[in-house]
Amino acid sequence: MLAPVLHHNYRFPINLISRFNPSVNFSYQSTAMSSSIVLPSISLTKAGSSDSLRNSSCLGFRNEIRRASLWNLKKSRVFVSVSVGSEAVVVDDALFKDYKPSSAFLFPGQGAQAVGMGVEAQKVPAAAELYKRANEILGFDLLDICINGPKEKLDSTVLSQPAIYVTSLAAVEVLRAREGGQQIIDSVDVTCGLSLGEYTGLAFAGAFSFEDGLKLVKLRGEAMQDAADAAKSAMVSFIGLDSGKVQELCDAANDEVDDANKVQIANYLCTGNYAVSGGLKGIEAVEAKAKSFKARMTVRLAVAGAFHTSFMGPAVSRLEAALAETAIRTPRIPVISNVDAEPHADPSTIRKILARQVTSPVQWETTVKTLLARGLQKSYELGPGKVIAGIIKRMDKSAEIENIGA
Incomplete structure (x- = not known):
């Protein structure tokens, strides 16, 4: 679907410009103080078109913005759009989808x-x-x-x-x-x-x-x-079990407690280390069953309650x-x-x-x-x-x- 072509002076986020211009550096402090630069007369059309973003050579960012556009041409969607009057910028949420970390x-x-x-x-x-x-x-x-x-x-x-x-x-x-x-x-x-x-x-x-x-x-x-204060709950970490076994352990414990005490995996940290959160009775139940499921160790976590549930x-x-x-x-x-x-x-x-x-x-x-x-x-x-x-x-x-x- 074609997006309407808009000609409007609006603010293009500094953080997007700096992502494609290594010579522009911003820390979390400087970005907080200044989050935009005015670029005149930017046109938006259907993503996938060579004219997805056109801008003047103002401030020397022409090539950087074109690169930003080209990175998103594959996605066949509008990269950014403008809400005229509010100057709000809508960004393609998939902008970083194909990131290559170093x-x-x-x-x-x-x-x-x-x-x-x-x-x-x-x-x-x-x-x-x-x-x-x-x-x-x-x-x-x-x-x-x-x-x-x-x-x-x-x-x-x-x-x-x-x-x-x-x-x-x-x-x-x-x-x-x-x-x-x-x-x-x-x-x-x-x-x-x-x-x-x-x-x-x-x-x-x-x-x-x-x-x-x-x-x-x-x-x-x-x-x-x-x-956490509103209900009796806790967290416990299981060492030595894969996620499938921890889920089986949770299921077994949940068969013995009411809905207010159900437990679930809350932290998938790494293979052999998963944290379970839930009602206090449910946590006590999984701890009691841990040995029969061959868990190497259980560690009750020093947190206020059942986080991430x-x-x-x-x-x-x-x-x-x-x-x-x-x-x-x-x-x-x-x-x-x-x-x-x-x-x-x-x-x-x-x-x-x-x-x-x-x-x-x-x-x-x-x-x-x-x-x-x-x-x-x-x-x-x-x-x-x-x-x-x-x-x-x-x-x-x-x-x-x-x-x-x-």
Whole structure:
């Protein structure tokens, strides 16, 4: 179907331009401050036509925008469209579908926190500044809790999530400050994170500002805690079983409990390591049956409740409302979703995915397998802990990954 040809002065996202122009560099900070450049008289026609995007040679971006168009000609759909009057840009959500990863930033999720994190960041002014900005937004001294604890306080959902988010982005600044660090940052062409870490990845990729991301993470932690408080639930990790066996274990336990205590796989981390969430009685049932299913080990997770299941349903509407009010842009590089292990470019889709994320199983195993299969050469785990590095190495002993702490 032909799209109408529109001639209109509108804003073309910087993050799309920079994706195709290596000479233009934007960090998650600079993108947050300026997310668009005005380009005059752009025409849109049916995708697949050589005239999918026409523009003046203004600002020297003609070739870069043409390359952006050509990348999407194969998709036989409109790449971008304009809502006249609102200057809203609609982006093809499949923009990054055929991404070819070479260097990745991987960000940790809840559980990676440890008392003492943030100390290294204080040696780097730009990293230390993130904690100061966080204190203003949160209304309390986040750095003090990160460095001094106590552990029980830092481990709480409402505090650990913002603490990990800020510390992980501080680790980016620690890396930037070291010799060759900026070159590493510039080389990164894909990012993702475990659950909470997806928000960190989106901030790094310029989908939203550091401040907006922190506000979302703060609300997310509060909403998830409230949802956990509303019902008795828990999570347990099973070591030594494949996903099929873990599903059989869940089915066996579910036969013995009522609907309020059902369990399901919540985290597909890697082969032999899967986490199950559900009602407390259901969790106790799967733990009791684990030995008969030949699980090597079970580990009850120190989290507030059954994350990534329907138990988190009450948190969804609060997240949807906050996301609707948040300025979200197309990421400048692919950010892989925990929900479907795919990158998304359309801001409205990103909003929906983030709202669904708290009730959807984490597809980390598929994400890592896809990255490795598509040729990923080097990864960096930025933030507290080394959980992600352990998973990567378990899946591919030859994989190259470096930890950058703060």
